[in-house]
Amino acid sequence: MELTIERVALTHPEVTPLVEAVQGFYVERYGTPDEAPIDPTEFEDPVGQFYLGRLDGRPVATGAWRRSTVVALGGGRSAEVKRMYVAPAAQGLGVARRMLAHIEETAAAAGIDVLVLETGLRQHEAISLYASSGFEPIPGFGYYRGSELSRCFGKRLS
Template sequence: MDTQLRIERRAITHPDAEALVEAVQEEYVARYGGRDESPIDPRDFEDPLGQFFVGYLDGSPVATGAWRRSAVRALGAEVTAEIKRMYVVPAAQRRGLARRMLAHLEATAAEAGIEALVLETGMKQPEAISLYLSSGYEPVPGFGHYCGSELSRCFGRVLPD
């Protein structure tokens, strides 16, 4: 399989996006015993509020990533967006695709005037925590649906100008 990831902007309601979002929900059930209950409005991922992307290898949807504008203030930034639905299917993992999707999210958010990205992940996703820390993200105060949960970890990164 070619490792050239083609990233396309999609609506979160696009069939490829929906299938991958369902796959990540199944991953949450396996790791945490339940689906992610963070409120999601599909309009959050439409301009000017946010953007949703699907990554393809050889025409097959294998990855997702999205950002939505956020009221969270972190790292001195006034204009932030939250990363959501970062996921790579197991068959395509360990090839740097998540890192490529993350870089794409950072670039598109910066183009939209976002100063910093924030995100919430969980302790049962050590590979995600490793990705974010190795990509320049740092711990920020808890926020969002799981704020205060012992399993929740929040990170942020100021985007380059």
């Protein structure tokens, strides 16, 4: 199986079904969709980047980063990881780990020093991925500050 990762817009037609699927996942796990505000322009240069992962040509994953003002792990230019998702048919194949590595590489190439992210307490798979990829717990930030169901992580890239 071949995984390709392509930079696309959040509004790309192949992205929409994956975003809808992850929102359905949130409803299953939490009872509501993710209501954090997202502006598609936050994933365009120079503010951020959005990626679509295809496995043997089929869209199966998304991941993105957007510049952030969050100060974590000693400071520096930060970006927030957003919209990490792998369709159930492609889970367990290393797709999420490869997408996360791609996000780290592209963010570092854009001058980002620290990546931060938020995931939900009920997303054990995501928490395991981030911890095993070198992310460490940080205080809650932004929209998720004070949320009992949120867990925030950060990783120095430089």
